[in-house]
Amino acid sequence: MKIVVLVKHVPDAQFDRHLTGPGNTTDRDESILSELDEYALEAALQLSEARGGAKAGNEVIALTMGPAGAVNAVKKSLQIGASSGAHLSDDALAGSDAAATSLALAAAIRYLGADSPVDLVLTGMASTDGETSLVPAQLAERLGLPQVTFASFLEVDGERIVARRDGDAHADTVEATLPALVSVTDQINEPRYPNFKGILAAKKKKITALTLADIGVDAAQVGAAGSLTAVETAEARPPRTAGTIITDEGDAGIKLVDFLAAQKLL
Amino acid sequence: MAKALVFIDNPGAALKKSSLELLTIARSLGEAAVAVNGELRDDVVGALGANGASAVYRPSATDLDDYLVAPKAAYLAAAVEASGAGTVLLENTADGKDIAARLGVKLTAGVITDVVGVDADGTAHKSVLAGSYTTTAKARTAVAVLTVKPNSVDVEAPAAAATPEVVTIDVPADATANAARVTGRAQKPVSGRPELTEARIVVAGGRGVDGNFEPLEELADALGGALGASRAATDAGWIGHDYQVGQTGKTVSPQLYISAGISGAIQQKAGMQTSKVIVAINKDAESPIFEIADFGIIGDLFKVVPQATEEIKKRRG
Numbered sequence: 398m399k400i401v402v403l404v405k406h407v408p409d410a411q412f413d414r415h416l417t418g419p420g421n422t423t424d425r426d427e428s429i430l431s432e433l434d435e436y437a438l439e440a441a442l443q444l445s446e447a448r449g450g451a452k453a454g455n456e457v458i459a460l461t462m463g464p465a466g467a468v469n470a471v472k473k474s475l476q477i478g479a480s481s482g483a484h485l486s487d488d489a490l491a492g493s494d495a496a497a498t499s500l501a502l503a504a505a506i507r508y509l510g511a512d513s514p515v516d517l518v519l520t521g522m523a524s525t526d527g528e529t530s531l532v533p534a535q536l537a538e539r540l541g542l543p544q545v546t547f548a549s550f551l552e553v554d555g556e557r558i559v560a561r562r563d564g565d566a567h568a569d570t571v572e573a574t575l576p577a578l579v580s581v582t583d584q585i586n587e588p589r590y591p592n593f594k595g596i597l598a599a600k601k602k603k604i605t606a607l608t609l610a611d612i613g614v615d616a617a618q619v620g621a622a623g624s625l626t627a628v629e630t631a632e633a634r635p636p637r638t639a640g641t642i643i644t645d646e647g648d649a650g651i652k653l654v655d656f657l658a659a660q661k662l663l
Numbered sequence: 664m665a666k667a668l669v670f671i672d673n674p675g676a677a678l679k680k681s682s683l684e685l686l687t688i689a690r691s692l693g694e695a696a697v698a699v700n701g702e703l704r705d706d707v708v709g710a711l712g713a714n715g716a717s718a719v720y721r722p723s724a725t726d727l728d729d730y731l732v733a734p735k736a737a738y739l740a741a742a743v744e745a746s747g748a749g750t751v752l753l754e755n756t757a758d759g760k761d762i763a764a765r766l767g768v769k770l771t772a773g774v775i776t777d778v779v780g781v782d783a784d785g786t787a788h789k790s791v792l793a794g795s796y797t798t799t800a801k802a803r804t805a806v807a808v809l810t811v812k813p814n815s816v817d818v819e820a821p822a823a824a825a826t827p828e829v830v831t832i833d834v835p836a837d838a839t840a841n842a843a844r845v846t847g848r849a850q851k852p853v854s855g856r857p858e859l860t861e862a863r864i865v866v867a868g869g870r871g872v873d874g875n876f877e878p879l880e881e882l883a884d885a886l887g888g889a890l891g892a893s894r895a896a897t898d899a900g901w902i903g904h905d906y907q908v909g910q911t912g913k914t915v916s917p918q919l920y921i922s923a924g925i926s927g928a929i930q931q932k933a934g935m936q937t938s939k940v941i942v943a944i945n946k947d948a949e950s951p952i953f954e955i956a957d958f959g960i961i962g963d964l965f966k967v968v969p970q971a972t973e974e975i976k977k978r979r980g
């Protein structure tokens with residue numbers, strides 16, 4: 398099975414994050430592999446391993462799009478266990494919205510499937526920076542693949558995919574056939590950590606560098622120029638500050654109600 | 664006049680508050696129209712008219728719910744073209760965002776998610792990076808697709824009701840061709856409490872509740888609020904995943920968020936730190952939740968919460 402996993406290099410949420418880049422874009426210092434993509438990678442590795450892994454010809458390709466530093470998301474994926482990587486990077490991609498991003502990634506996936514077809518495209522449920530969740534569905538639309546998004550359970554038996562998708566009012570069982578696109582939630586598995594062996598092995602794994610010319614995309618279709626939306630203003634919200642903190646001396650429940658009454662919340 | 668099309672998936676017997684909110688926004692942008700999927704009752708057509716819808720579109724097919732979103736996006740794209748709408752408004756749910764995403768590709772339309780306000784000129788307001796920034800964004804295309812969070816506007820009645828014309832839209836023949844099928848559907852029990860993302864008050868519990876949500880349920884009921892939880896509590900199976908607040912759960916901005924036995928990890932804060940007033944109850948004075956609490960109590964939730972519930976009941980007589 399040939400699986401492409403989309404991985405994104407995102408600002409670490411443990412630190413303050415800022416929209417101070419050109420065109421109100423995200424400042425990408427202190428970036429990491431998006432933790433929501435670790436679930437997609439884990440799902441891919443489990444599917445590959447259940448079929449005999451790399452030795453049996455299964456491939457897990459970690460694909461990222463982003464500036465030079467974004468290759469670190471691919472490197473981390475290789476350490477965790479992906480078999481190879483691809484890094485789509487081009488100055489013209491800067492400032493891409495979901496539409497431009499999905500256009501470029503769709504072309505990159507077609508490129509990776511040129512020699513042998515891709516069976517499955519796996520993604521996280523959202524990026525932890527933009528958080529729109531739009532790219533997976535847009536990729537399915539662009540690639541003409543069945544879309545199985547927000548899967549909290551995934552099983553692939555031959556060509557048949559069975560997944561669970563939890564909605565607010567109901568939980569659905571969803572079925573599709575390969576090739577397909579699946580996005581997974583953080584309910585699906587427990588991602589593994591890279592171990593020492595994996596870290597050493599990753600050094601020998603191949604990362605293909607791709608440009609827009611390689612994948613046949615025109616610069617005008619992507620980046621800020623090709624984006625269909627524009628962020629016009631970005632304003633930092635003043636950070637919340639701590640209020641009154643009390644220690645319970647047997648009457649904190651009553652003091653809590655006093656507070657709610659004073660705030661007119663009762 | 665500019666037209667705005669609201670998508671309502673399975674309106675059922677009565678319009679939900681979130682649908683009325685979308686209609687209120689649609690009217691502020693121009694002439695409102697509605698595209699529904701699923702059964703369309705006559706009295707619902709009447710209610711849509713009463714809320715200003717000049718036209719109601721329905722699909723020629725009745726089996727769109729048997730597939731995961733793709734055919735709904737194909738139908739909606741056809742409805743947008745038939746209506747000539749310049750703005751499409753959907754709910755900010757998983758389905759709403761997935762349909763919006765595909766619609767954006769089909770119509771080469773800019774899509775903006777997680778919208779909390781829309782200006783008359785189509786500028787969308789949102790809160791990003793876990794509530795640390797507010798941004799405005801605009802589609803650069805002829806059609807804009809917006810998914811709007813609940814409680815973004817106050818529902819208003821239109822100056823005049825309309826008598827909508829009902830138009831059937833042919834669902835493209837290939838709409839279901841490559842779509843994933845829904846082969847099983849389990850309805851979830853309804854709680855009787857307000858919907859988490861729409862509630863004015865949320866009472867949330869974490870690992871500290873140690874499997875016992877009862878004291879929090881009683882407080883939520885005394886306050887007329889919804890129940891929420893941290894991922895530690897949902898992962899432990901003490902409460903359903905639907906109750907999870909945070910990065911991979913629901914984002915809420917109620918008037919009051921009461922957090923009990925929750926440490927305040929960054930992923931939890933991502934879903935609740937735009938709440939108006941935050942109250943935290945935690946045994947550990949070093950807990951990061953206290954950094955964002957307006958009122959914090961260092962104490963045992965099993966003592967504080969029941970005492971507060973009793974006191975509320977007492978004051979209300």
Ligand SMILES: Cc1cc2nc3c(=O)[nH]c(=O)nc-3n(C[C@H](O)[C@H](O)[C@H](O)COP(=O)(O)OP(=O)(O)OC[C@H]3O[C@@H](n4cnc5c(N)ncnc54)[C@H](O)[C@@H]3O)c2cc1C
Nearest residue numbers: 869870871893894895909910911924925926930931946964
């Ligand atoms: C990809 C990813 C996504 C995530 N998404 C989410 C998300 O959406 N939402 C979310 O909440 N988390 C999420 N998490 C998990 C998050 O990182 C934390 O692990 C989680 O929020 C911790 O839950 P908690 O605060 O209930 O538990 P803990 O961190 O264990 O805290 C329990 C707290 O209860 C207090 N306590 C214990 N007993 C009592 C008592 N009797 N009275 C008062 N206080 C008591 C303790 O002092 C402690 O502070 C995510 C993690 C990852 C990796």
